[in-house]
Amino acid sequence: MFSHIRTIWLTFLHLFKRHVTIQYPEEKIKLRPRWRGRIVLTKDPDGGERCVGCYLCAVACPVDCIALQATEDENGRRYPEFFRINFSRCIFCGYCEDACPTYAIQLIPDFEMAEYNRQNLVFEKEDLLINSQGKYPGYNFYKVAGMNAGVKEKGEGENEDAPVDIHSLMP
Amino acid sequence: MTILIDNKSYTVKAGKNLLEACLTLGLDLPYFCWHPAMGSVGACRQCAVKVFKDENDTKGRLVMSCMETVTEGLRLSIEDKTAKAFREQVIEWLMTNHPHDCPVCDEGGACHLQDMTVMTGHDYRRYNFKKRTYTNQYLGPLINHEMNRCIQCYRCVRYYRDYAGGDDLNVFAAHNHVYFGREKDGVLQSPFSGNLSEVCPTGVFTDKTLKEHYTRKWDLTMAPSVCNHCSVGCNTIAAERYGELRCMLNRYNGDVNGYFLCDRGRFGYEFVNSENRIKQALIRNRTNEAATEDEIMEHLQPLISVNKLVGIGSPRASLESNFALMQLVGKENFYQGISEDEAHLNRLVVEMLFSGCVHSASLKDIEQADAVLVMGEDIWNTAPMLALAVRQAVVKTAASQASQEIKIPVWLDSAIKELTQEEKGFLATLTVTTSPVDDIATHSWHAAPDDLARLGFAIASYLQPGKINNTNFSEELLNRAKTIGDALKKAKNPVVITGISCYNDNVIKAAFDVAVALSTSDRKTGFCCVMTECNSMGLAMMEAPSFSVANENIKTNGHATAVILENDIYKHVTSNLADEFFNSCDHVIALDALHNATTEKAQVLLPAATFADGDGTLVNNEGRAQRFFQVIPNTTSQVQESWRWLRKLQSLKLHTLNGHALHPDDLLREMEIALPQFKDIASVSLKHDFTIHGEKIPRAPHRYSGRTAILANKNVSEPKPFNDEDSPLSFTMEGYKGTPPSGVVPFFWSPGWNSVQSVNKYQDETNGALRGGNPGLLLFKEKIDNKDLFFNDVPESFVAAKDRWLLLPKLDALGSGELSSYSAALKTLSPQPFAIMSPGSLLALEAKEGDMLQIMDAGIVYGSLPVKADENLCDGVVLVTAGLRESIGMSWGARVQIGK
Structure with a gap:
């Protein structure tokens, strides 16, 4: 008997507490920038695709829901020929973002992805690619890499010496 | 010999260096410049260990393990603090200039430098200065050059120049600016350049054809395969992704190709993906030529059961397929799809090797030979890996003589090179014209095939006087024979190599006679005959008549349906002979993988599997039967192994058999009964239902990615993985995780060893056999006391005719x-x-x-x-x-x- 009265009393007290529930979808939830939601592919400061098709996201993915194929443009710049994420399998663990050496793949604060048809949860590159640098502005992988992929000449990258003159005997 | 490593006692083989000993014991010790096939130079300082004088010595001294021989009771420490710090330091130095390239580097994921960096524990760049850069070179369509990634281990030039004998790759400049490349941009000249991609421990030299459709090693579905492009039968790993063949890698086999492949073998795989592939069954001369399998069967039912069938086999089709064709058409109607001349020579070679008079030499035997005689064959171009083996024989003979003289171990590469200089073991090349092999030959002579044969017989007659009746040799020939004969006599393991490309039986007979004459109780002589195609030997062993006979028969008897198995007749015989044959056939059913002149003639064309999308067995020129396994899962297309098609046709004829539940090993078992010369052939590989603890052997590495996304664009519900009923291998990453039996190793990988260097974890010892024995079944047994077969037909000297x-x-x-x-x-x-x-x-x-x-x-x-x-x-x-x-x-x- 006492426990029933206690329960009613406690419930009554909740009338005077702050609301936790929000009136979604009229009212939107505030999410932090690093909230792990929908996955996007970003672009570098120069507008080029950041993804270099290194397959590290795919291999890091615990549910194996990322498949891609790397290809190259005429300058030797790598980019994905196709990039597919099966969101019906994705667990939003963020390992792909951790693994990405170029800040290309990022999880953004968006979770509104529900679909009636599971097939619609298969996202291709055109669905994933956004025209933004996302959370990490200013990084262009090809400027710090050694390769010349049409972004910078050999020796003109950050922290690089000019190419060696192999005919020189100077120390 | 007992040594103590970190106070634990181990037994190791004498004569090895400490690095080899440690690796053989399964211990992890990082290294760069050492390569099992090329020995030690002590250049990279990466394999440092500490060696102690005795149990009281606590200080010890750092040594490079690859430069130190094992001695009884030696105490060494891998785990010693100083040694570990030293190794980490060395990596740190190497990494000061290594570019931030891994994501876009083709070596990544199968990189020895990555593995060794992780192994030593170096993880943070403390060097605050700029990185050195280099410009790259264009090295041709096979190899990509990215010189920034170089760690100056010198493996590339040691391989390319010293091992493979190339001279257009070199090291330039000085001190910390050394550059590995060509004098100027240009195609690498050596036909063994592809191995640079496996020899280079980083991504300086990578496979350019793989770049076209790049896939990381962990994403490749791989299967043990056998090279299809010459008669040597090198072991390869075929690798697939998204239903396409992506690259070929070397599969170590201590008796055959060892660590290397030739470029034809490594880069010749692309035909599998070519647009010329036959992927659709066709019934020609009707409005809609494309046909389903049921339509094909319905169409062929009357043809197969009523008409007389003539089967044309193929030297590039598997044993199973050739045998299935023989079963379908009957033994008396089965013919080899090659010219009478070639068939005659092949028969001769089979007779020679079956006689057991000589030892059929493997590539390993040739590498270890101390004198080599090449008769009539341009091995550099007909069987490149054989030429590479001959080069090793020549170089190693000099090395082993030198090492015996002043007691330097053979693996001490630079010291041996310094000592031997230009000295070479004996090699005589008697060929029609010059070949790059002549550069290392002690004695080379170019003449017409008949004259080469005469010299061969003269040598045989010099070695065993009285056996050859004809003594009508010129003075010059006798002198030549004496020089070569004397050198061969001195050898303990001579090898005689010949081949059929002279189209002259006397050349082969003469070479055989030399080998027989050389074989004595204290001298092990090898005999090796190069053939034209990957299964020429297997087909020849089936002892069927040649295509010319088939043509004669069909012309006289008429009314027959020809079943042509993976064979472009127009490449084997002259076009008028082929035309004549096709004109006299009522119907032509062809099975092939690529469109060609012969498939054009077919009324019914069936898409046959290549080595990549089918299973089968090939017999190489040594008589070694080797199994290759399917690597491209076949879920939708009509492509299937020829033997499977032929079995289905046979079931049409007999109404009893249904070809579906038949496995390649069942076919081979039937073959054992039908053709006794193929005794034990079914044991060439494990049975199709072989498992370890109930698990199949996975073709994909454990970190295979994209499983739930690869086909999601077609259907988000994943299909069941393709089930392989024909082999002990599975098409997934699930299955047995230990070292698989040697014949079914789909890839080399070991924890911490992602690159091809992990092969050391699969070997009994460095350069030794794979654990469980090198794969392959030898079909020719040497009979020690049998020296009956000897040829005596010395041809007349070649006379150039005026108009012929x-x-x-x-x-x-x-x-x-x-x-x-x-x-x-x-x-x-x-x-x-x-x-x-x-x-x-x-x-x-x-x-x-x-x-x-x-x-x-x-x-x-x-x-x-x-x-x-x-x-x-x-x-x-x-x-x-x-x-x-x-x-x-x-x-x-x-x-x-x-x-x-």
């Missing part, structure tokens, strides 16, 4: 190969067809170099070819490029007419 020229094939190391010529990268390196004649012959024809010549034989004109002059070629012989994509079947070995 002896027509012989000239193969090309990269361009030749019926299948490999459909690989884009190799095609760009393939020469255009041409003819070669001696300046004397050209003079007789009143032609000059570059002129177009017409070659004619018995009324057929082979078309015009530009002619090149070769002063080493004797008069009266004409060489014509063979095996190129444009090449057609010619009457090799015949005397042909030449017109302008």
Whole structure:
């Protein structure tokens, strides 16, 4: 008997507490920038695709829901020929973002992805690619890499010496 | 010999160095410049260990483990603090200039430098200065160059120059600026350049054809395979992704190819993905030619059951397929799909090896030979890996003599090189014209095949006087025979290599006689005969008549349906013979993987599997049967192994068998009964239902990615993985995780060893056999006391006729190969067809170099070819490029007419 009265009393007290529930979808939830939601592919400061098709996201993915194929443009710049994420399998663990050496793949604060048809949860590159640098502005992988992929000449990258003159005997 | 490593006692083999000993024991010790096939130079300082004087020595001294021999009771420490710090330091130095390239580097994920960096524990760059950069070079369509990634281990030049004998890759500049490349941009000249991608511990040299459709090693579905592009039968790993063949890697086999492949083998795979592939069954001469399997069966039912069938086998189809065809058409109607001349030579070789008089030499035997005689075969171009093995024999003979003289271990590479200088073991090349192998030959002589045979018989007669009746040899020939004979006599393990590309049985007979004459109780002599295709030996062992006989029979009897198995008849025989055959056939059913002139003639065309999308067994020129496994899962297309198609056709005929539940090992078991010469052939590989603890062996590495996304664009519900009922391998990453049995190793990987260097974890010892024995089943057994077979037919000396020229094939190391010529990268390196004649012959024809010549034989004109002059070629012989994509079947070995 006492426990029933206690329960009613406690419930009554909740009338005077702050609301936790929000009136979604009229009212939107505030999410932090690093909230792990929908996955996007970003672009570098120069507008080029950041993804270099290194397959590290795919291999890091615990549910194996990322498949891609790397290809190259005429300058030797790598980019994905196709990039597919099966969101019906994705667990939003963020390992792909951790693994990405170029800040290309990022999880953004968006979770509104529900679909009636599971097939619609298969996202291709055109669905994933956004025209933004996302959370990490200013990084262009090809400027710090050694390769010349049409972004910078050999020796003109950050922290690089000019190419060696192999005919020189100077120390 | 007992040594103590970190206070634990181990037994190791004497004569090895500490690094080899540690790796053999399964201990992890990082290294760069050492390579099992090339020995030690102590350049990278990466394999440092601490060696202690005795148990009281606590200080010890750092040594490079690859430079120190094991001694009894030696104490060493891998885990010692100083040694570990030293190794980490060395990596840190190497990494100061290593670019931030891993994500875009093709080596990543299979990189020795990555593995070793992780192994030593170096993880943070403390060096605050700029990185050194280099410009790259264009090295041709096979190899990509990215010099920034170099760690100066010198493996590339040691391999390319010292091991493979190339001279256009070198090291330039000085001190910390050394540069590995060519003098200027250009295609790498060696036909063994592809191995640079496996030899280089980083991503300086990578496979350029893989770049076209790049996939990381962890994403590849891999299966043990056997090279299809010559008769040597090198072991390969075929690798697939998204239903396409992506690359070929070397699969170590201590008895065959060891650590290396030739470029034809490594880059010849692209034909599998080529647009010329037959993927759809066709019934020709109707509105809709494409046919489903049911339609095909319905269409063929009356043809198969009523008509007389004639089967044309193929030297490039598997044993299973050839046997299935033989079962379908009956033994009396089964023919080899090659010319009578070639079939005759193949029969001769089989007879020789079956006699057991000589030991059939493996590539390993050839590498270890101390004297080599090459008779009549241009091995550099017909079987490149054989030429590489011969080079090792020549170099190693000198090395082992030197090491015995002053007690230097053979693996101490630079010291041995310093000591031997230009010294070489004995190699005599007796060929029709010059070959790059001549550069290392002690004795080379170029003459017409008959004269080569005469010299061979003269050598045999010198070695065993009295056995050869004919003594009508010229003084010069006898002197030559004496020089070569004396050198061969001194050897303990001589090898005689010959081949059928002279289209002259006397050459082979003479070579065989030399081998027999050399075989004594204290001298182990090897005999090796190069054949034309990957299964030429297997087909020859089936002892069927040649295509010419088939043509005669069909002409006289008429009314027959020809079933042609993976064979472009127009490449094997002259076009008029082939036309005649097709005209006398009522129907032609062809099975093949690529469209060609023969498949054009077929009324019914069935898509056959290549080595990549089917299972089968090939017999190499040594008589080693080797199994290859399917790597491309076949879920939708009609492509299936020829033997499966043929079995289905057979079930149409007999109404009893249904071909579905038949496995390749069942076929081989039937073959054992039907053809007793293939005794034990079913044991060539494990049974199809073999499992370990109930688990199959996975073709994909454990970190295979994209499983739930690869096919999601078609259907988000994942299909069941493709089930392989024909082999102990599965098409997934699930399955047995330990070391698989040696014959079914789909890839080399070991924890911490992602690169090909992990092969050391699969070997009994460094350079030794794979654990559980090297795969392959030898079909020829040497019979020690049997020395009966001996040939005595010395031909007359070759006389150049005035208006007739002896027509012989000239193969090309990269361009030749019926299948490999459909690989884009190799095609760009393939020469255009041409003819070669001696300046004397050209003079007789009143032609000059570059002129177009017409070659004619018995009324057929082979078309015009530009002619090149070769002063080493004797008069009266004409060489014509063979095996190129444009090449057609010619009457090799015949005397042909030449017109302008």
